[in-house]
Amino acid sequence: MRRFFALIVGVAILLTACNNNDDPGTIVQDPGNLNLVFENTVNGTSLDMAPTTYTNSSDETYTVNELKYIISNITLIKTDNTEYIYPVEDSYFLINEDGSKTANLSNIPADTYKGIKFGFGVDPTKYPIESGTLNFIPLAEEAGMLWTWSAGYKFLKFEGGYANATDPTNETPFLYHVGSHGANLDNYKEITLMLNEFGINSENTASKTIQFDVAKIFDSVHTLSLEEKNEIMVDPVNAPKIAENTSTAFSISE
């Protein structure tokens, strides 16, 4: 009988431990959802695919045929500066200009938040060790986001055509594929965006639009000229520059 009583107490403790709320005074709210919508832009206006042309700072005109990138490891920053880490195995998203551009996050603790952290690419320390991250492979594979000879992800696939401003009709294809190079070079980047405080609760699904400025792939921390190099794949010099530029391309305007 005594043992049975101990069991009841034990179960009660476990049940309490299950409850995320340590303060018995506050009302526990049900978790809510957040949609992160990625909008690809060029210098502030929505990206149009080819044949619309844009100009980079190297005075080259370019068109975009394909733009895909991987977003992962999403963390939300609460107003008290504590963080909610979204379940890693569910936090891999492919953003495709010609497909899905939304990361739908569900079951987020009701709270007030003020920032979002996420990864560009796939963190080599979490891949593929954490349970479930390998489940992103079929989606990435179908989107052509795996290297063909190597067991790793392409973080960015950006392809199109370009021409020199003096001869704009003579278009040459370009191709930027950026990922990590085995264990040798890590192009994963972490991005933090602060925004106005917003609440997440079960009443309505919050939505935030994150802008990705395509022009920054060429021109940001580094300047990349397509005439100098129009095919960047496993390139230990230029791929890190693209990754660095790309990490500055995300912003939230409210």
Add this chain to the structure above:
Amino acid sequence: MKIAHYFILILFCWSCSSDSSDGDAITPTDDDTPMTVTNPLLDFTVPSNFPDATYSIAQNPPTEKGFELGKKLFYDGQLASDGVVSCGFCHIQSFSFTHHTHITSHGVDGQIGTRNAQPLHNLAFMNEFTWDGAATFLDTQPIIPITAEVEMNETVSNVISKLSADDDYPTLFAEAFGSEGVNADRLFKALSQFMVMMVSANSKFDKLERGESVTFTDEENAGMAIFDAKCASCHAGTLQTDQSYRNNGLPIDPQYNDIGRERVTGLPDDNRKFKVPSLRNIEITFPYMHDGRLGTLENVLDFYTDGMVDSPTLDDQFRRPDGTLGLDITAEEKGQLIAFLKTLTDNDFIEDRRFAEF
């Protein structure tokens, strides 16, 4: 009574987990009936003369059902587009999981690869995989042969579809992982569970290292002394590899023009470098080199003394003071070295029924 208490507590712990993924949490299937299938953990033991495992056994502990599933997958042609070329097609146990008559790997529709299938043993102790280190985790290595056009020429998505529609696999996946669901994570983890158990540590060399009751012949001892002096700087330690990438001076084969590790890193310094292979079971894993160009151990040693060509990334250890290339090993010493290399053969491993296809 006590056991029942624990069981109830375990159920409560499960219900605490807030895992929202598609069936990855270890929860009982369907209703409240607990899983009736028992799935004991397998004993993965690091041999006493080995370094620590690099594979995270704690993250994917091999179980009886997981291992059996991994083994079935390893020998299943459904992982290839033609339904025939399984992993075991190129990785044959009696050759320590490589292939003898194929110089480079063979794939679907009679296609020929560009590299020699590597033996599979002691994978739980390796940092990176394949000749150029293109896979940084054992769990992701199978992506390469599955998707390579000249190997299994399949997609991971298609493999998952085929396995999901199979009569047996959905049940086997559920038994191995404790809940319903055929997915990529489980596919690769099951393959890893099978592969990490492939520990080869019972050669005469191992027994000597562990102080078990074996003695080397004079010839084997002499060979070991030469090996330690002239080979062990790269083929280092118990695993017989320092796991680095090096250019050993093989003449470039224009048929393949293989740039080696440069393909992975993009670094010109890595041009023509390949992983230093473990020499375990070397006697039975011919042909040799990344492209299988050398058929015998005698050929290999002759290459190391007289066959090298220079190139900018050639390993400095092969440069003699007089400017010529190669190692100094006499004909007599070659015989002794080969006698030593044969002590690395582990017959228990290649005859181990646990890994056998049939």
